[in-house]
Amino acid sequence: MKAILQRRYGGVEVVELVERHIPEPAANQVQIKVMAAGVDRGTYHLLTGKPYLLRLFGFGLRAPKVQTPGRDVAGVVTALGSAVHGFKIGDEVFGVCQGSYAEYALGSERSLALKPETLSFQQAAALPASSVTALRAIREVAKLEAGQRVLILGASGGVGSFAVQLAHSLGARVTGVSGPGGLELIRSLGAERALDYTLDGLEAEKDFDAILDIAGGRPLNQLRRMLSRKGVLVVIGTEQGGPWTGGVGRSLRANLLSPWVSQRLSALVSFEDAEALVAVRELVDAGAITPAIERSYPLDQAAQAIRHVGEGHTLGKVVITVA
Ligand SMILES: NC(=O)c1ccc[n+]([C@@H]2O[C@H](COP(=O)([O-])OP(=O)(O)OC[C@H]3O[C@@H](n4cnc5c(N)ncnc54)[C@H](OP(=O)(O)O)[C@@H]3O)[C@@H](O)[C@H]2O)c1
Known part of the structure; x- marks a missing residue:
């Protein structure tokens, strides 16, 4: 072969x-x-x-x-x-x-x-990997509900494109963030708003019930200011970390800080098993994700x-x- x-x-x-x-x-x-x-x-x-x-x-x-x-x-x-x-x-x-x-x-x-x-x-x-990551972040960690406001950083990429669709299908109000080339895709996947990270003003966004941090590697403090008082931050990935540990330090800090603040800060470690894959298949069959x-x-x-x-x-x- x-x-x-x-x-x-x-x-x-x-x-x-x-x-x-x-x-x-x-x-x-x-x-x-x-x-x-x-x-x-x-x-x-x-x-x-x-x-x-x-x-x-x-x-x-x-x-x-x-x-x-x-x-x-x-x-x-x-x-x-x-x-x-x-x-x-x-x-x-x-x-x-x-x-x-x-x-x-x-x-x-x-x-x-x-x-x-x-x-x-x-x-x-x-x-497999991208849709299961989005599913675990939204269902298991953020526990997103209809009507909640979610900010998805890195919304035009592999994980983000599934996360936008999933959050939208749950009835959440989605704000997706990417560079200028991804904004049209993010809107087409169901986001109410699509914001360009190359422009100023993102830091002024406030009161999200959940943030999915898939890209950008923004400091935890900045992300916390964008969350509501009881909001949930799900740290998924970043390419900003150094060659030795990548973004692991930021993920660890999120987990360590979480018990001491009103918001829930959580780092996701996704894995693909048959149960999650079946859940993904059901979402495809229901028309929630493509x-x-x-x-x-x-x-x-x-x-x-x-x-x-x-x-x-x-x-x-x-x-x-x-x-
Ligand atoms: N925790 C886990 O279990 C888990 C599982 C899977 C993946 N990951 C990690 O998650 C990350 C994303 O994976 P992916 O497969 O979705 O990557 P991807 O397909 O490369 O997508 C990343 C997206 O992020 C956008 N982006 C880049 N810089 C940004 C910024 N400053 N602000 C907002 N958006 C930005 C890019 O949009 P533009 O093209 O417009 O710049 C791109 O579309 C990776 O670091 C990966 O290793 C973690």
Whole structure:
């Protein structure tokens, strides 16, 4: 099979297209014929191995342990490990796996679900990491309700494009923030207001019931001034931190400060499991979310896809079409 290979951490120059054996599933694994794979900021972090802190979480200290990049996947089940009972050969699935930038990949039954029937494989591959992050932030942490005002910083990107749709579908009043190129998309996804972070005046915004802090890395004090007295801040991500720990310091400070203030400050650590993927599928089926796909690349242009996402200005999602 054709597969993308990354033997070491680095820029997109470490990405090669190679021929490899099709991987055989272990007892608890599903073999997937990959139809499409998603690209997100996590892919870029795992390519570069930065922030360095992430290497301590089992990804490989000096070189990546899994040499084929890509986690988000949509495809067809082609073989089953002996202990897998939840899927059958021919099932169309989506979720996360190891090495989705290849013609075949292996995934655990626990992090896959049946694909939404109304979506193409490309659309389904855009869902897993970003939509689950948005879902956890809005439902589990912010516990957003109809009529509440939510500010979404980074609303035009992968996570933000799902967060805007989800919040809108719940009946919340959404203010989305991006650069000038993302404002039209944010409005089209259901935001009542779309604000440009390159202009002055954002700091004067006040009284939000919830803030989803997906980009920008603004200081916690500034975000707290924009929240209502009992508001909730969900720190999701930033690319502003240094190469060693990234934005972890700000996330830790939010968690430490929270018990001492009237507002709730919380850092999200998202993960994709079958339960969350099924919840996402139900939201797709209900018409609450549809992936906004900016661009699809063929497998042999995976490096360009990762570079584009790494530059940090995607409009919605980027996917790789494999078959
Ligand atoms: N906590 C978790 O579990 C978790 C899970 C998933 C992702 N993340 C993190 O979340 C972050 C976002 O991920 P993503 O995949 O959504 O990234 P993305 O697709 O690159 O989107 C980021 C968006 O942020 C906007 N942006 C950039 N600077 C901004 C600013 N100063 N103010 C407001 N918006 C700004 C960009 O819009 P413009 O193009 O207009 O600049 C871009 O559309 C990353 O750091 C990622 O690592 C965390």
